Amino acid sequence: MRDVRDVSKAVLQNKGHPLAIMQSTLDTLYREESGRILATLIRLLGDFDLAEDAMHDAFAVALERWAVDGVPSNPRAWLVSTGRFKAIDALRRRARFDASQDKIADELESSRPATDSDDGHLEDDRLRLIFTCCHPALPPEARTALTLREVCGLTTEEIARAFLISAAALAQRIVRAKARIREAHLPYQVPSQEELPERLNGVLQVIYLVFNEGYYASSGASLTRSDLSGEAIRLGRLLLELLPEPEVTGLLALMLLQESRRAARTTATGELILLEHQDRSLWNRGQIVEGVALVERALRSRRFGPYTLQAAIAAVHSEAADAASTDWPQIVALYNLLAQAEPSPVVELNRAVAVAMRDGPEAGLTLIDSLFERGALADYHLAHAARADLCRRLGRDTDARDSYERALSLARQEPERRFLEKRLQDLAEKK
Known part of the structure; x- marks a missing residue:
């Protein structure tokens, strides 16, 4: 796959060059928004690989144009729209060898493009994507791998280490999952209210796995990855808005209560600090208050499950002044x-x-x-x-x-x- 970070490397060595300055802006945007942009492109294009290529093409175009024209008022919508047109161009080129690609390009071109006014409702595209990645037609291990790759942006190597398998085997797992989605025409949508309860557990499992990879990284130099845990919490909030079930509430409470300890879990040099030795004044009281309120709401329902019970355990810890008084x-x-x-x-x-x-x-x-x-x-x-x-x-x-x-x-x-x-x-x- 092409990557915007591979573009114009020779030019970018000059830190004062306009392209170098714009690259820094785009690097930040890529970290913060690429997941949402990719999810929207997958919805618009209906193909994972085409969407990935289109997104990277859009970032490459932005690197050149924004350095001259300036950053647009809505960068995400601009990148989505540019990526869509780049995908249509790619399909037109392929049509010289495969006539069916021309028909697909026609359909995409006639569909309504993303606009600035779409930005609000596009927020749930990643929720649509996670339900697609967690579709029961996919094997459980494929659901998790695909979600980590497509929703969270982990590399194949990072996921492979978490699964204790080779990168090549993990890559094949993801390829097969994408092929299954394409061949079975699995819908890129949030399930109906009738389907949601039976589909929910698989989604909760994946969201919590994503959170855990951010809160307690499976390998590497850093104990945590705040981008992943933050994204899991955002997905949890979206899911709670969509389906205010006790276990959704419990999972969000659990993630907030665990995340509240982040600042106290390592020293300034990145050394691990066990729970019993943490400076609890560093715990995020706002997240604790919100998490405790959520877990109490879930417990009152008397329809709770494992996530709510784990959240209740975390709440007991959060209310203790120190380990001895727990x-x-x-x-x-x-x-x-x-x-x-x-x-x-x-x-x-x-x-x-x-x-x-x-x-x-x-x-x-x-x-x-x-x-x-x-x-x-x-x-x-x-x-x-x-x-x-x-x-x-x-x-x-x-x-x-x-x-x-x-x-x-x-x-x-x-x-x-x-x-x-x-x-x-x-x-x-x-x-």
Whole structure:
């Protein structure tokens, strides 16, 4: 695929050149708006790959024209309109070899183009796109991969690392998903009110996966990616407007409450700070107030599920002045409910950590060891890190060292790796 960032590299080395100045403006616009622009072009053109090429063509044209004419009053609408015309031109060129492309170009040319007045209603194009990417006709793994690629803009390599598969295999997964959408004529639209409830869970899963990749990046030099978590929250708000169901409310509450801790989760140099050691004065009180109100609304409905229960746990944390004053019995009780609503080894692990805070590290360690004995979470670095911490608190330094080393061998995120290395260094200095 072409990329606007590959355009005019030689010219752009001159920082004072008008193209270089405009490139900086476009880089910012690309980061902030390319997802929305792409979603709108997919709606207008009906083809993922054609829309991607059209968007990059539009940014390339903008680089040249805006440096001379100035930035238009509505850059997004300009880029959408230019991309549409570029796609029509591309189809006309292809028509020399495939007559069917000429018919498609005619249809696109006769359709109403995007205008400045469309900008408000175009906001829901990404919601349409996520429902298309999460269509039940696609395999579950394809839904997530396609959404991360097309809605969130992650690279194939980033998604492949998150899925623990090769980039080539992930790319084929995305290609097959696009082909399935095209061949089955899956509609690019939000489902009807009758269809929405059964389609909702898959969409919630993908939105939360996107949030998690932003809140707790699966790999790389940074612990977080605020662009992704912010986009997931925006999508959550749009979905709540469309379908004010308790679990939609609960998911938005969960994301806001977790996001509220962002500023306290790392040092100025990017080092990891655990929840118990965070400066809670840095937590975003506005997000906490909004999140708590949302979770209370969802709980009152008595039709809530796993996202609302997780949000309730986050709300209990948000209301405590420090780790010692946290209502751990209530958190354990909520984890008990969550384990019934959505049983999983990860939920059991989190419950074990809460039990350790309520009843002491020995009680939590017994639960974690039982998970490992059942063969669960053997390759999950956070499980080994949790076990290491409980062993350290019990003075079992050899066991703690073994678990920290296992966690380090599995961790792919640099702040986490540095944290684990520091814990191992502290243990070594105790000898």
